[in-house]
Amino acid sequence: MAQNPVALARPRRRQSELRAPASNSRGMWLxxxxxxxxxxxxxxxxxxxxxxxxxxxxxxGRNVQFSFNGFDNYVKMxxxxxxxxxxxxxxxxxxxxxxxxxxxxxxxxxxLNSGLKLQWLARPLALVPWAMPSVIVAILWKLIYHPDAGxxxxxxxxxxxxxxxxNWLGSFELALPAVIxxxxxxxxxxxxxxxxxxxxxxxAELHEAASLDGAGAWRRFTAVTWPSIAPVAFAITALDFxxxxxxxxxxxxxxxxxxxGRTLLPMLFAYQRAFGNGEFGYASALGNVxxxxxxxxxxxxxxxxxxxxxxA
Numbered sequence: 001m002a003q004n005p006v007a008l009a010r011p012r013r014r015q016s017e018l019r020a021p022a023s024n025s026r027g028m029w030l031x032x033x034x035x036x037x038x039x040x041x042x043x044x045x046x047x048x049x050x051x052x053x054x055x056x057x058x059x060x061g062r063n064v065q066f067s068f069n070g071f072d073n074y075v076k077m078x079x080x081x082x083x084x085x086x087x088x089x090x091x092x093x094x095x096x097x098x099x100x101x102x103x104x105x106x107x108x109x110x111x112l113n114s115g116l117k118l119q120w121l122a123r124p125l126a127l128v129p130w131a132m133p134s135v136i137v138a139i140l141w142k143l144i145y146h147p148d149a150g151x152x153x154x155x156x157x158x159x160x161x162x163x164x165x166x167n168w169l170g171s172f173e174l175a176l177p178a179v180i181x182x183x184x185x186x187x188x189x190x191x192x193x194x195x196x197x198x199x200x201x202x203x204a205e206l207h208e209a210a211s212l213d214g215a216g217a218w219r220r221f222t223a224v225t226w227p228s229i230a231p232v233a234f235a236i237t238a239l240d241f242x243x244x245x246x247x248x249x250x251x252x253x254x255x256x257x258x259x260x261g262r263t264l265l266p267m268l269f270a271y272q273r274a275f276g277n278g279e280f281g282y283a284s285a286l287g288n289v290x291x292x293x294x295x296x297x298x299x300x301x302x303x304x305x306x307x308x309x310x311x312a
Contacts, residue, residue, distance in 0.1 A: 047291075053284035060278030073285035083286065085261060086269035089176070093265060094245040097183040102237055104184065105191035110225075112192070113199040123196075130189035138253035141182045145169050169255050175262045179254055186250060187240060194236045198229035231308070238301040242294050266290055 054073060058066040077083050112123055129137060144151050145168040156162045168178040202225060210220045226233075248267040251257070257264035257272065264272075266286065274283030 050284045050287055053281055054288040055285075056281045058281040058284070060275075060280060066281065069281070073282045074289075076282065077285060077289065082261065082264070083266075083269060086264045086266050089262070089264055090245055090266040092176070093180060093183065093247070093251075093263075094241050096180050097187060097244045097247075098237060098241045100180070101184040101187045101191055101240065102233070105188045106195055106233075108188070108192050109195035109199055112196055126192055127189045129186050130193075132186075134186065134249040135253055137182065137186045138250050141185075142169065142254055145178060170259050172259060172262055175255055175259055179251055179263050182254060183244060183247065183250060187244065191236055191240060194232060195229060198232035199225065202228040231305075234301070234304065238297065242297060245294070245297075246290070 055068055055070060056066045057069045057072070058064075108126060112119060112126065116122070132140075143149075147153060147165040147167040147170070150168075152168070153162070153165050156166075166174070168174050206224045206228075207220055210224050215223065246267055247265060248271065251263055251265055252268060252271070255263045257268045267290070270283045270286040270290070273279045273286065
């Protein structure tokens with residue numbers, strides 16, 4: 001039987017070359033193992049263990065036995081008025097901080113992108129809160145809000161706006177707004193930097209063309225600037241909301257959830273149940289609910305992104 005001349009001309013592959021893809025795959029996995037181990041140990045395992053503890057009656061203590069109790073923790077949660085109160089406060093906090101810091105960050109980003117004098121100095125100064133740890137930020141603002149020695153009351157006294165000192169963090173009416181202001185100040189830099197990067201990626205030719213067509217500043221913003229930065233704006237807003245909803249350290253140092261639970265965020269409530277009351281199982285169930293809420297927000301965001309991509 002005559003052999004195919006094309007097959008004869010084709011060079012034969014060595015056996016080692018045929019095995020190359022499999023060996024390369026094993027080599028890549030070996031390189032990934034050192035980076036995967038910390039992820040599994042410090043992220044995956046605590047998450048899985050936390051989900052499991054949410055279905056148990058685990059409590060604090062040495063050699064304390066615990067057992068599976070099904071959905072008892074979640075039934076208890078539905079009847080827990082403190083949980084619903086903290087959940088509502090968490091939503092008010094997250095929505096308020098996210099919305100205010102986005103509007104202020106957008107205005108600051110537009111200002112920094114406008115080519116003003118001393119812009120080189122203004123940009124680093126805008127990043128100062130971002131360079132400070134949240135605990136330091138909270139201590140700083142706690143000193144500012146101090147009723148007797150705080151700078152804020154001192155300024156208001158000197159301007160004749162108040163006669164008696166205001167206990168900003170100890171007032172039932174003012175504690176949450178005061179903490180929201182701190183959250184906005186601490187979170188603005190990262191939103192500003194993200195929006196500024198999006199603004200700088202907008203082609204200048206589009207603004208020039210709109211100006212030649214007679215479009216004013218507001219018209220240029222709505223027709224050119226906003227459509228260009230909208231995807232980035234929605235992404236950073238979703239991330240900001242998740243970060244703010246999970247906020248812990250800032251409010252913990254400022255008020256520890258007080259006064260009277262007026263600033264008791266969900267994560268603070270879970271912390272108090274775990275390390276104050278020793279209810280590890282119930283606190284883990286609270287954490288599971290927070291994870292579900294966050295996944296729902298991410299799902300809505302991804303759904304919107306997929307719809308936008310489909311239209312494009």
